[in-house]
Amino acid sequence: MKADTDYRLPVWAYRLRKSHIERLYRSSARGVLDEDLIDEVGFALLVRCESMLQVGEAVHGRPPCPTCGASARVDRGPTRFARCDACGWECPWSLYQKTYQRKNLNAGGMTPFVREFVTKFSASHSHGEKLILIDTLIHRFHWESATGSGGRPGACNLIEGTMSDIMPFLDRLTYGASLPADVEQTREEWRRKWGRNPWSKGKGQKPNKPAGGDA
Numbered sequence: 438m439k440a441d442t443d444y445r446l447p448v449w450a451y452r453l454r455k456s457h458i459e460r461l462y463r464s465s466a467r468g469v470l471d472e473d474l475i476d477e478v479g480f481a482l483l484v485r486c487e488s489m490l491q492v493g494e495a496v497h498g499r500p501p502c503p504t505c506g507a508s509a510r511v512d513r514g515p516t517r518f519a520r521c522d523a524c525g526w527e528c529p530w531s532l533y534q535k536t537y538q539r540k541n542l543n544a545g546g547m548t549p550f551v552r553e554f555v556t557k558f559s560a561s562h563s564h565g566e567k568l569i570l571i572d573t574l575i576h577r578f579h580w581e582s583a584t585g586s587g588g589r590p591g592a593c594n595l596i597e598g599t600m601s602d603i604m605p606f607l608d609r610l611t612y613g614a615s616l617p618a619d620v621e622q623t624r625e626e627w628r629r630k631w632g633r634n635p636w637s638k639g640k641g642q643k644p645n646k647p648a649g650g651d652a
């Protein structure tokens with residue numbers, strides 16, 4: 438019988454470090470469009486987004502095969518296995534599920550925004566545009582719409598830490614004059630939505646812990 442460690446399992450991209458994002462905003466605030474840094478942060482965000490979309494597929498019973506990338510299937514029965522017909526890979530389904538649970542990888546209401554980022558960022562050749570795409574994505578809320586303030590902050594899926602430190606962190610990011618006016622607008626809109634958002638009033642948080650990020 439195979440041990441758990443004998444199975445090949447998927448590896449998911451980590452959330453971004455705050456220091457990484459902070460560096461990007463600091464350089465923009467100084468009026469520098471640091472193309473290498475934009476690519477670096479953007480690429481880290483891109484692979485995180487791809488992991489979230491792949492986990493979305495897994496959650497819907499179509500786990501991507503870690504060996505060949507094809508869409509595997511999950512069989513029935515008391516000990517369920519994920520199996521890839523393309524290359525013959527297999528592993529216990531519970532083991533696969535454990536690789537993504539409790540890691541903030543479930544895109545949920547962020548799915549359309551994550552998809553939009555992946556498509557547009559991959560196709561963009563303008564660093565100014567890439568910076569706006571990054572800024573827009575990290576300020577999204579799950580399920581948000583033009584009129585609704587949405588749910589949990591999407592940044593919790595994308596940036597390391599907990600909601601109570603991620604939200605004040607985003608609020609503190611320095612913007613510079615080199616950024617287009619619509620970036621500043623995004624932030625104002627984000628503050629307004631967060632102010633109305635039930636999560637900013639402590640929803641989903643542990644008692645006696647400040648929700649933070651009141652703006």
Ligand SMILES: [Zn+2]
Binds near residue numbers: 502506521523
């Ligand atoms: Zn395969």
